[in-house]
Amino acid sequence: MKISLKDAVDLLNHGEVVALPTETVYGLAASLFHPEAINKIFLLKRRPLNNPLIIHAGNVDHLSPFIDYLPSHFEDLSKAFWPGPMTLIVSADKKKVPDQVRAGLSTAAFRIPQHELTRQLLEKTGPLVMPSANLSGKPSGTCREHVESDFGISFPILDGGPCTRGLESTILYFQDGKWKIVRQGALEAETFAVILGYIPEIVEGPKTDQNAPLCPGQLYRHYAPKAKLILKKEYENELKGIILGFEDRHYPQGLRVISLGYLNNPETIAEKLYAVLRQIDLEEIKEVYVDFSFEQRGILSTIAERLHRAARD
Numbered sequence: 001m002k003i004s005l006k007d008a009v010d011l012l013n014h015g016e017v018v019a020l021p022t023e024t025v026y027g028l029a030a031s032l033f034h035p036e037a038i039n040k041i042f043l044l045k046r047r048p049l050n051n052p053l054i055i056h057a058g059n060v061d062h063l064s065p066f067i068d069y070l071p072s073h074f075e076d077l078s079k080a081f082w083p084g085p086m087t088l089i090v091s092a093d094k095k096k097v098p099d100q101v102r103a104g105l106s107t108a109a110f111r112i113p114q115h116e117l118t119r120q121l122l123e124k125t126g127p128l129v130m131p132s133a134n135l136s137g138k139p140s141g142t143c144r145e146h147v148e149s150d151f152g153i154s155f156p157i158l159d160g161g162p163c164t165r166g167l168e169s170t171i172l173y174f175q176d177g178k179w180k181i182v183r184q185g186a187l188e189a190e191t192f193a194v195i196l197g198y199i200p201e202i203v204e205g206p207k208t209d210q211n212a213p214l215c216p217g218q219l220y221r222h223y224a225p226k227a228k229l230i231l232k233k234e235y236e237n238e239l240k241g242i243i244l245g246f247e248d249r250h251y252p253q254g255l256r257v258i259s260l261g262y263l264n265n266p267e268t269i270a271e272k273l274y275a276v277l278r279q280i281d282l283e284e285i286k287e288v289y290v291d292f293s294f295e296q297r298g299i300l301s302t303i304a305e306r307l308h309r310a311a312r313d
């Protein structure tokens with residue numbers, strides 16, 4: 001259900017949960033200062049309690065009170081990429097960031113999103129926690145209709161139109177003197193080299209000393225439609241059945257081609273990826289062969305990672 005900016009501010013300040021647009025995906029937002037609203041997010045999403053939340057704010061001054069210590073390049077990264085699709089995980093002030101937000105870890109994740117409506121709202125609400133607005137395990141929601149399909153048509157949503165990036169923020173984690181990417185996202189790894197002087201390593205399922213993953217969310221099946229996705233690295237001409245493929249390729253043996261867009265325009269593939277995965281469910285398709293024979297560079301690397309996880313059992 002569409003709500004106004006004013007209603008969204010009032011609801012959040014009164015401890016309610018609302019869905020908000022960002023440039024990456026829609027988020028389910030709760031005030032950092034309302035523990036019962038934060039609990040409600042975990043319940044609504046059916047999210048495991050050991051999966052921490054990202055703290056969002058309108059500017060860095062609103063975030064700094066919650067940060068214990070700033071690692072090297074934090075300021076340079078924040079100046080270069082905020083507002084924008086980058087999340088930084090740093091040591092948290094444990095007294096100020098509630099345990100439930102950090103899932104008991106000593107770190108917290110921070111981001112300043114770019115969507116104009118949500119930026120205006122954040123100035124009035126202060127910091128908000130905001131996971132992607134989808135039931136745990138499903139593809140993230142990138143428009144109001146996706147959020148309504150997961151949480152019902154009367155769920156309060158600030159409608160900011162479809163998300164332009166379509167992929168979640170890139171998450172960077174500072175460890176052993178270097179920034180590492182613990183979740184690939186809308187900004188490709190190479191982008192950060194200008195600021196850091198190196199391309200941050202992409203670490204899948206990285207472990208802390210206690211053998212817990214650096215980014216708990218990477219443990220879970222995610223981005224997945226109900227349909228079985230079968231990734232195929234074969235030559236396009238050989239693909240059969242219902243194919244999730246690309247506009248600039250030919251699949252002569254395909255029964256039907258569901259298009260992700262043009263490989264030579266990966267930003268547009270990112271923008272519609274989750275909508276296409278959700279459409280497969282709406283049509284109750286059981287099995288899809290994914291054309292996975294593309295060069296996994298830049299943003300196509302994130303897209304490949306999402307398809308990989310969507311295909312995981």
Ligand code: TXA
Nearest residue numbers: 024027052053107108109131132168169214215216217
């Ligand atoms: O683009 C985005 O980042 C979106 C929009 C709404 O801002 N948000 C989003 O949140 O994707 P969520 O909760 O769906 O994914 C956040 C990921 C999870 O995998 C979680 O485990 C990880 O960030 N995370 C959060 N805090 C962390 C921490 N302190 N240490 C390690 N990982 C953390």
Ligand code: MG
Nearest residue numbers: 131132133140
């Ligand atoms: Mg998510």
